[in-house]
Amino acid sequence: MSFAQEFSQQRAIMRVYSAYRFVLAAMILIALIFGPANSTLGITAPKWFAIAVIGYVLFALLALFIHTLFSQRYSQTQLFFEFFVDIGVIMVMSYCSGSADSGLPLLLIVTISAASIIMPSQLSLAIAALATISTISEVAAHTLSERVSAQRFIVAGMTGTAYFSAAIAIRYLSARIVKAQQLAELRRADIEQLSRINQRIVQRMQTGIVVMSRSGQIKLINAAATELLDIPTPVVNNNHYVPAILIDMAGSAENCAKVISIGSRHLDVHVNMSVLEQSKDSDRLLYIENISKITQRAQNLKLASLGRFTASIAHEIRNPLSAISHAAQLLAESPDLQAADQRFAAIIQNHAMRMNDIIKNILEMSRGRSPEPMRFSLSTWLEKFLDDWQPVSHTPLDIEFDKALENDDVNVDRSQLMQIISNIAENGARHGAQTNDKAVLTFRCLKNPSSGAVSLDIIDNGPGINSEDEDKIFEPFFTTQEQGNGLGLYLCRELCLANQIHIYYRRTELGESCFRLQFSHPDRGTLAE
Incomplete structure (x- = not known):
């Protein structure tokens, strides 16, 4: 004593x-x-x-x-x-x-x-x-x-x-x-020490853990769950409640599990609910897992299968395609060719080049390497990137960068992030120049105060995407452009999945076209195995 x-x-x-x-x-x-x-x-x-x-x-x-x-x-x-x-x-x-x-x-x-x-x-x-x-x-x-x-x-x-x-x-x-x-x-000292150890383990877990009453009142929650559920921190005095969809799940007196879309990011999460005691009014224990991890593993398997498939058909398609393109080029150089025939030859060449670009993009996806994540400051890296980057189309362009953010560390693959941002910025510059005298791109770094996760908004002055097409833009081969192949944004999404980045399209408060990249927490984000 x-x-x-x-x-x-x-x-x-x-x-x-x-x-x-x-x-x-x-x-x-x-x-x-x-x-x-x-x-x-x-x-x-x-x-x-x-x-x-x-x-x-x-x-x-x-x-x-x-x-x-x-x-x-x-x-x-x-x-x-x-x-x-x-x-x-x-x-x-x-x-x-x-x-x-x-x-x-x-x-x-x-x-x-x-x-x-x-x-x-x-x-x-x-x-x-x-x-x-x-x-x-x-x-x-x-x-x-x-x-x-x-x-x-x-x-x-x-x-x-x-x-x-x-x-x-x-x-x-x-x-x-x-x-x-x-x-x-x-x-008591041993129990308190074990309690502190358990608390640290729970807080460091990548699976979200929530203990709540039947009415949805939070009694225990770890950092991963606050991030997934967009619950402000710190959670004290038992004055926070889980979203309504989880309260509806708690109404059942039996254990259950389901996949739901939750939070401002509309994340698909798998929720497993367990009743702690054999009582209707007892507390509920929720295990919340971001199934993007599962999607990520499936994506790796899909890319591996796609790589084997494209490797087997590359020669079968590219060789005759090269022959067609070369023959169309020789035909277009013939002095005796009429104007109408020259137009047909040009059409053949253009579509051959388009097919070659599609095969090139597919091969690029299929050969995609596993990400090599590194922790770095997003604003510092982005500032250097924008100093060197120029659109391929050489369109007139103004770049605005809002970097008023502290402690904006992310943990992703630099080269793959460069590929993602280059593709989105190239599309934004092209569409902005088509409807305005000069394209304007705005890069804005944001931070979620509750979870500490960093987001990047890429805003352009183009007309934006129609509301009926917003759910389709990340599908392969979907495009609204005559010369597009519909694989650019699909490739961006695949790279984002590999780096635990959530990408989606939105409109700003002023109605501007915006792509948002929402990064996982640098300490808790899980990359592909």
Whole structure:
């Protein structure tokens, strides 16, 4: 037991004992004043009894005041003195009462018990010895003025035996209680340490963990769950609730699991709900897993299969396609070719080149390497990237970069991120130049205050994508351009999946066309295995 705990325990016991002492002294004083005339209290020496009682009341009041208002550490001398005064005053009052029927010496058992709890064994036995000596001495003093029977000495001896028995028994029980308390403190410390370890493990888990009531009130949540559910942090005072769709799941009294779309990013997550107790109103434990990890593994398998497929057909398609393109070029160079035939030859060449680009993009996806993530500052890297980047079409372009963001670390593959941003920026510059005199691209870094995840908005001044086509733009071979092949944004999405980046199209508050890249937390994001 620590010194602080020992002192706190001593102070609590002395406060209770001081209150008992004051109540006892006050009751004896009241009995003396308002008691019957034939009372045994103070019958032998009423004057000295009154002085002893009044002095005891004042001493008890002073001790109660000291133990209640002051918090200094107790010395063994101070405690021994207080118990010594208790023994002396009570035995004086017993002597002044004269009769053996006053019962005052029995009150010392409480004093001896209190001393045995808070004082060492030697001092507590010394208190019991003083009480025994005082009891026998009080009987012996009566023999000087009156005839005392031997029975009085026997009673005094038995009372002394009771004092020692009480001191030994209370001391033994007190030692057992202290040992039990120390053991409980050790167990409590172990449990607290295990709780802290479990808390750290839960917080570092990449699977979201939520413990909630049936009404949806959050009782425990880790960082991964706050990020997936877009719950502001810190979650304190049990004043946060999970989204309504999870509350509906909690309405079931049975374990269940389902895939739902949740949060502002509309993430597809797998939620597994377990009822902690066999009760309808018991708490629910939710395991929330971002299935983009599963999608990512499936994507790797798909790319591997696509790589084997494209490798087998590359020669079968590219060789005749090269022959067709070369023949169309030679045909277009013929001086005897009519204008209409030259137009047909140009069409053949253009579509051959388009087919070659499609095969090139497919081969590029199929040969996609596993990402090599590195942690770096997004704004610092993006600033260097924009200094060097220029659109392939060489369209007139203004670039605006909002980099007012601190601690914007991401953990992705630099080269693949460069490929993603280059493709999106190239499309934005082309569409912006088609509808305006000059294309304007705005790059804006954002940060989610609750999860700490970083986002990048790429905004252009083009007409944007029709609302009915927004769900299709990431599908392969979907395009709204006559010369497009529909694989650019599909390739961007595949690279984003490989780097745990969520990409989607949106409109800004001003209605501008915007692609948002939402990065995973650099400490908790999971990359492809």
